[in-house]
Amino acid sequence: MSSQDICIHLSQSVDPYWNLALEEQLFTSFDPLKQHLLLLWRNSPSVIIGRYQNPHLECDLVKMQEWGIPLVRRISGGGCVYHDLGNFNFSFMVAKNKFNKDSNFDFLLSFIRTQLPEGVAVPTRSSRDDLLLLERKFSGSAYKMLRDKVLHHGTILIAADIERLSDLLFLKRMNDHSENKTDRRGTRSQRSPVINLVELNPDLSYEQLQEAFCQHYMQYHQCRHREEIILVDEQELHRRATFFRSWQWCHGETPL
Numbered sequence: 001m002s003s004q005d006i007c008i009h010l011s012q013s014v015d016p017y018w019n020l021a022l023e024e025q026l027f028t029s030f031d032p033l034k035q036h037l038l039l040l041w042r043n044s045p046s047v048i049i050g051r052y053q054n055p056h057l058e059c060d061l062v063k064m065q066e067w068g069i070p071l072v073r074r075i076s077g078g079g080c081v082y083h084d085l086g087n088f089n090f091s092f093m094v095a096k097n098k099f100n101k102d103s104n105f106d107f108l109l110s111f112i113r114t115q116l117p118e119g120v121a122v123p124t125r126s127s128r129d130d131l132l133l134l135e136r137k138f139s140g141s142a143y144k145m146l147r148d149k150v151l152h153h154g155t156i157l158i159a160a161d162i163e164r165l166s167d168l169l170f171l172k173r174m175n176d177h178s179e180n181k182t183d184r185r186g187t188r189s190q191r192s193p194v195i196n197l198v199e200l201n202p203d204l205s206y207e208q209l210q211e212a213f214c215q216h217y218m219q220y221h222q223c224r225h226r227e228e229i230i231l232v233d234e235q236e237l238h239r240r241a242t243f244f245r246s247w248q249w250c251h252g253e254t255p256l
Helices: 016-029 061-067 100-115 162-168 204-220 234-245 247-252
Strands: 004-008 037-040 046-049 071-073 080-084 089-095 131-133 137-141 140-147 149-157
Touching: 004 016, 004 204, 016 037, 016 046, 016 071, 016 089, 016 140, 016 149, 016 234, 037 204, 061 162, 071 247, 080 089, 080 140, 080 162, 100 131, 100 149, 100 204, 234 247
Parallel strands: 004 037, 046 071
Antiparallel strands: 037 089, 046 080, 089 149, 131 137, 137 149, 140 149
């Protein structure tokens, strides 16, 4: 990757519809022959489901409505996740012929090691590409391919509201179905016990992690160019965000 320019975009929005629209617009419009992209972002409280999931089976829609927690469907597959301001989101966008999933996870594991006190725990990667500390999940990933490019995005739990996450995602009903089970009603999530990074490093913050993530990414890939401002078509971005908010996308796409 060092021969390419890297574009780093730090989203200033915490609107989940806006951020997913921004991610999609950047992914569909960037030129994989000239650059690769890193997008860092976080959302206000929201539940994000995979492209092929049934929200009625994944999350407590009644509580979400009572608490004002929006449902958002993303463009990638994978499972259902809870986001809030204690959650850190990353998006890697790269040419398909340069995509290396193992390298991405090597980077993530090496980065997390730099954010933990020495000797407290060693982060590991599970067979489902979750990242674990003390056998509890703190990061999950999902993927989207589009012709000549690949999106790999994921989450890192810094200081999320675990109690609310557990309530909304039925975490207290873990292991009531088999891993990655798919039926006519959609892909089911695999529930796992979770952990916040602040349990091991109380000094961590989103802002600190964001800056450190950028620096480590640059060093890992030996990038020589950094561009933080990426021009986007505001009109097109509004159109995409409106689509992500629509009933047709969030609920109408539910597998029957």
